[in-house]
Amino acid sequence: MLFCDGFVNVFYFFRLSGCECLGPEENLEYPQLKGWLPNQFRCHVCHYNEVPSAGDYTSFDAKVRVDLATVDQAKQWIQFLKWSSGVTWRVDVTRPRLGHRVLFKASYKCQHKVNVKAASSSSSSRDSKNTCCQAKLFVTLKNSGGETNKTKDPHRFPFEVRIENRHNHHLFVADAIHYRDVGEKAKEVLMGLFEIGHTPTSALAVLKHDLQVEYGQQFVYASANREICPDLPYVQRLFHKVCREEYGTHSGPSMLTALQNQVEGYNNKCQDRCAIMDTSSKGALLVALSSPLMKKVHQLKHSGELCFIDSSGNMDRESCRVFLLLTHSCAGGLPLGILLCQSEDHQTIFEGLELLKKIVGEKAFAGRGQAGPQIFLTDDCSAERGALQEAFPDATLLLCTFHLLQAVWRWLWSKESGVDHRDRPTLFTMVKDMLYCREIARVDSLYTEARQHPVAVRLVLSTDKYEKYLKHIERLYNRRECWALSYRGRLLTRGNNTNNFAEAAMHVLKDKILQRTKAFNPPQLFDLLTSRLETYYETRIVDVALGRWESFQRSKFLPQDGNIAASQIQQIEEKKFLVEGSKNQTYVVDMELELCSCPTGQTGAPCKHQAAVTTNYRCLSNTFLPQCPEMRAELLKLTSGGKE
Secondary structure: OOOOOOOOOOOOOOOOOOOOOOOOOOOOOOHHHHHHOOOOOOEEEEEEEEEOOOOOOOEEEEEEEEOOOOHHHHHHHHHHHHHHHOOOEEEEEEEOOOOOOEEEEEEEEEOOOOOHHHHHHHOOOOOOOOOOOOOEEEEEEEOOOOOOOOOOOOOOOOEEEEEEEOOOOOOOOHHHHOOOOOOHHHHHHHHHHHHOOOOHHHHHHHHHHHHHHHHHHHHHHHOOOOOOOOOHHHHHHHHHHHHHHHHOOOOOHHHHHHHHHHHHHHHHHHOOOOEEEEEOOOOOEEEEEOOHHHHHHOOOHHHHOEEEEEEEOOOEOOOOEEEEEEEOOOOOOEEEEEEEEOOOOHHHHHHHHHHHHHHHOOOHHHHOHHHOOOEEEEOOOHHHHHHHHHHOOOOEEEEOHHHHHHHHHHHHOOHHHOOOOOOHHHHHHHHHHHHHOOOHHHHHHHHHHHHHOOOOOOEEOOEEOOHHHHHHHHHHHHOHHHHOHHHHOOOOOOOOOOOHHHHHHHHHHHHHHOOOOOEOOHHHHHHHHHHHHHHHHHHHHHHHHOOOOOOHHHOOOOOOOOOOOHHHEEEOOOOEEEEEOOOOOEEEEEOOOOEEOOOOHHHOOOOHHHHHHHHHHOOOOOOOOOOOHHHHHHHHOOOOOOOO
16 A cells, blocks of 8 residues: 655555445556556546547546545546546536535536527537536545544545446547647747747747658647647637736826836836926827937937938737838948837827937937937928927927928829829929029929929919919928928938838737737837847847848948059048049048048938948048958947947
8 A cells, every 4th residue: 555645746546345344455447447547646446437539538437535635636536637637527506515624515517518508609609618417526525523433424535526427429539629628738839939029920930840840640639629729719818818928908097106116127127317207288198218329329420410200000909100210221221219108299299309309318329418419311291290399499400302202292182182194294393403403593493383384374264273282382492492302402412312211110019029910018129129129139239240131232321432552542531542543533532521522422322432432541430331350349339349
C-alpha cells in the first residue's frame, strides 16, 4: 500500500469493494477508468458497470471515492477530469451545504446538453453543439474532520463521485473536440505573444505555425482540437481581456488613469521628462511626447532648418489623432516629437505644441529653442497651420506642392467646380505652370494669362461657366508665397518641396508599428509609440550607418559625383571648395552650410558637386549617406548606445 501527498508524482489505485472500502489497493481490472480519471489523485472504485455503446468511447456507470479534503481541491479535480476524460463538464445544479457534514455538493452535465431556452435558438443552428446528451456527474464532499473512528462511513476518502458516462454523440471527432475549452498551455502561448506586440490575428497565426511544426502530418487533427488550437473569436476576447487589465477600458476614468500611469512610468524609465499628459481647454485629451532618441534628433542642424508635420487618425478605437513632427536626414525622416489628442481643432493643436515646447526645452531645434525651426512644411489644413503660426510666429509655413496639386485636381474633377471634363487638363496645367516656374515675375504673368485664357473665359448660354474656377485660382494666387517654388529660392528647403517624409512616417506607423490594426485604447497606443516606434527608428539609423539599409543603393542621399575628378576640385578654405562643372562653369561649395552655387544646391539640396567634395575630401555631411568612420560615428550618436 502506497500513500503520497500533493498532486505531483502521485500514484493511482482502484478497488472495487461495494460498501466495505477500508483502503486503496492496486487493481488493474478497470483500464477504462484508469485512463478516464485524473492520474494526479488517489482514489478507489466502489462500483463500476459497463454499458453497451456504439460511440468512440466506453459507456459506464461508476461510483468513485477520491482522496480530497477541501472544496478547492474538489473543483480542481473536476477541471483535471475535463482533460483526462475528453468531456467538458458544465455545472448543472449546485446545492447548499447541509449542516456541517457536507462541504460541497453539485451535479454536472455534458456541454452537449444545452438548457431549454438556449436549445430553442441554438438547436436550429447548423453547427449547434446541443444533442440533449444525458451524461451526468454527481459530486459530494463530506467533512470527515479526520475522525475516521467515529464515522459509520467505512470509506477513507471523503470525496464521492457518481458518474453516468452515457453520451449520445462521439467524443473524439472534429465535431466534438472543436467545442472543447481552450487549454492553459494555449492561453499562456497567446498571452506571451500579446506581450511582445502581436495582434489577435497574428498571434493565432504564430500559434498555428508552431502546431504545424510540432504535429507535422497530424496537424489537421490538432487544428480541429479547440483545446490546443483556439478559434479567432476566443483569441480576440482574450486579447481584449488582457488589454483591459493592463490599459483599462476603452474610455472613461480607468482609461485616463491607465494613461497617466503609462506616462509616469515612461518618464521614470527614461529618467527625464519625455511625455506630458493634459486636458485641453475644450476638454480633449492631450499627450505630448519627445523620446530620448527624438531629443537627440533635435541636435541635428537640419532640425532647426526644416520641420515636417502630418497627422492621421483611425489608429485606436477612440479615433485619436496622432501628429508627427519630423526633420530630414540621410536616414530619411527622423521624429522630433509626437502629439496624441482626441481633437484636431486649432486650440487643441496649439496647446499640444506648447506642451511639446516644454518637453524639448531651449536646446530644441538645433539650439533655436522656443522659436522653433525656420520652416514648417505642411498640408493645407487651416487648423494645423493656424496653430503652428501661433506657437511659432517666427517660422515660415510652406505648403506641400503635391498636396496642393492634388487638391486642385480633386476640385476640378468634382461636380462643385462645374468644369467640363474636356477643359480640366488645360486648367490644371495653368496652376501647375505657376507652381513650377523659376521666377517670381513669371508667376504674376502666368496668373494673368490664366484669367484671360480662352478656356477660362468661355461663355455658355451667356453665363460664365468658369466663374468658380476664376475665384478658386484667385484664392490660390493670393497665397502664392506658400506654394510657388519661385518664392523658395532663398529658403533652406534642402530640395524638400513635398511632405513625403511625413507621409512615409505615417505608413511606417500604420504598417510596421500598428501592423494595420487599431490600438485597443490611447494607453496602448502610447505604449506602442514609446516602444516599437523608438526601436524602429533606432534600428533604421544603425542600418544606415552600417550600410545595411534596404534602399541604400537607390537612395538620393548616396553621393553621385557625376564623374567629377579630384583634379577639378580646388580647396580655397577649410570647408570651401571650387568645383569645375561639365560646361566649364565653376561652382562654390560650402560644406559648413552644405550649400552649392549651382541651381540645385542653392537651397541646400544634394547635388553632384557636393557629392564630389564629400567623396574626395571625406567632409562630414548630414545630407549624404556616411562614407567614412567619422560620418558613421556622428549618425550612431543618435542611438541609445551612441556616445556623445
